[in-house]
Amino acid sequence: MNNWFKILLLSGLSFFTLGKAQEKVTIGEKQNVFSKVLNENREIWIHLPKTYNDKEINPAKYPVIYLLDGEINFEYYTGLSDFIARTPYADIPECIVVGIKNTERTRDLTPTKSQKKSPVNPEVTLFADSGGGENFVKFLQEELKPFINKNYRTQDYSILVGHSFGGLFTINTFLMHPDYFNAYVANDPSLWWDNEVSITRTKEYLEKNKKFPAHKMLYVSQADNEEKQKNWNSDMTQAIDKFKGIVEKNGSLNYKHTFFPGEVHGTVSYPGNYEALKFIFKGFRTDIKQLAKNPGLLEEDYKQFSKKMGTEFVPSESYLNVVLKFMKGNDFKEPETYFMNLKNKLYPKVK
Incomplete structure (x- = not known):
């Protein structure tokens, strides 16, 4: 391989590597x-x-x-x-x-x-x-x-x-x-x-x-x-x-x-x-598998948890999205509908 080509190739790879290295993971x-x-x-x-x-x-x-x-x-x-x-x-x-x-x-x-x-x-x-x-x-x-x-x-x-x-x-x-x-x-x-x-x-x-x-x-x-x-x-x-x-x-x-x-x-x-x-x-x-059998368990669990903590806690929207994905992926239609209604109640879409 031509030496100049090798130098150009290595320079290109170095530039690519340095470019990728500039992507930083920050924690705060x-x-x-x-x-x-x-x-x-x-x-x-x-x-x-x-x-x-x-x-x-x-x-x-x-x-x-x-x-x-x-x-x-x-x-x-x-x-x-x-x-x-x-x-x-x-x-x-x-x-x-x-x-x-x-x-x-x-x-x-x-x-x-x-x-x-x-x-x-x-x-x-x-x-x-x-x-x-x-x-x-x-x-x-x-x-x-x-x-x-x-x-x-x-x-x-x-x-x-x-x-x-x-x-x-x-x-x-x-x-x-x-x-x-x-x-x-x-x-x-x-x-x-x-x-x-x-x-x-x-x-x-x-x-x-x-x-x-x-x-x-x-x-x-x-x-x-x-x-x-x-x-x-x-x-x-x-x-x-x-x-x-x-x-x-x-x-x-x-x-x-x-x-x-x-x-x-x-x-x-x-x-x-x-x-x-x-x-x-x-x-x-909460046990996501148990929620498939008893969807109302999620709200009951959070009610009891809030009572213990002395502050109201509700399921996060991100967690409800995980629950909905699980229900849909396993074809649990009734629980899926239940949790979609719960999500819309807790996190209504702004029109």
């Missing part, structure tokens, strides 16, 4: 929100559900997950949530994920000012920048959530997710401001903080209110860390166990605690977040 977008409360710009990462911009369906609204430590958790969490929301096997509805990137993590996620002295130098106070949790939750409630609700199509259902100090912040938000979110996820929370101040607050909350608020959910994961064998950071384990005992003894909260053998503090949030989403949205999944 960055936004900057200036916080008057914190007096700083905050970088926020937004992940939209796969159907968010689907022109074939009516514009839908979606629950929102507020994810702390966004720079660590955002990439895997968005894939995880999309995976378990895929039809026809969806265990959860599609959700908007809002990853919140840190600036001063210790300041924002701790509820009280640290007085703990360094064991090496008693003149040094550990975590000196701590105690800004109330300001940070004010930023979330009064600035970030309104921004998200204004700029994106959101359903009135939100979840707060945190790990370590983020888990501490999540539990303190639940105790001090339970109405701010519908569900709370705390992965290996640092409940040892400030002589277990969160344990004290839990007891005080129950002494005052007798029981936890209705329709709220709390999921707590706990890492192994070989703490019991090596006594490494045993304060973490003991505090989480104390919290678990108090909550389970009261029995009024929709609560789940999972201990993950073999998972350490730095890895437990991944399986914890998966189990948390399945726990929070338990009852969401």
Whole structure:
């Protein structure tokens, strides 16, 4: 083959390859929100559900997950949530994920000012920048959530997710401001903080209110860390166990605690977040094969699910399209008619 022809051929292939490489897969977008409360710009990462911009369906609204430590958790969490929301096997509805990137993590996620002295130098106070949790939750409630609700199509259902100090912040938000979110996820929370101040607050909350608020959910994961064998950071384990005992003894909260053998503090949030989403949205999944036998089961399931969640949920248009395709493909004519009527009722065509 002529050498010049080879060069031209390779150049053409390279151009074609580079052209194809320019097609990018994106998982989100960055936004900057200036916080008057914190007096700083905050970088926020937004992940939209796969159907968010689907022109074939009516514009839908979606629950929102507020994810702390966004720079660590955002990439895997968005894939995880999309995976378990895929039809026809969806265990959860599609959700908007809002990853919140840190600036001063210790300041924002701790509820009280640290007085703990360094064991090496008693003149040094550990975590000196701590105690800004109330300001940070004010930023979330009064600035970030309104921004998200204004700029994106959101359903009135939100979840707060945190790990370590983020888990501490999540539990303190639940105790001090339970109405701010519908569900709370705390992965290996640092409940040892400030002589277990969160344990004290839990007891005080129950002494005052007798029981936890209705329709709220709390999921707590706990890492192994070989703490019991090596006594490494045993304060973490003991505090989480104390919290678990108090909550389970009261029995009024929709609560789940999972201990993950073999998972350490730095890895437990991944399986914890998966189990948390399945726990929070338990009852969401419907059996498409059973719907062929009893079409009315779908509306009944969603009615019961909405009652449990304290917020109305209805079958999404995208899921109804999947159901209709299944019914048509299997020649289930009566169920097909039923679901077409349901789709037209829930999502009427705009003339």
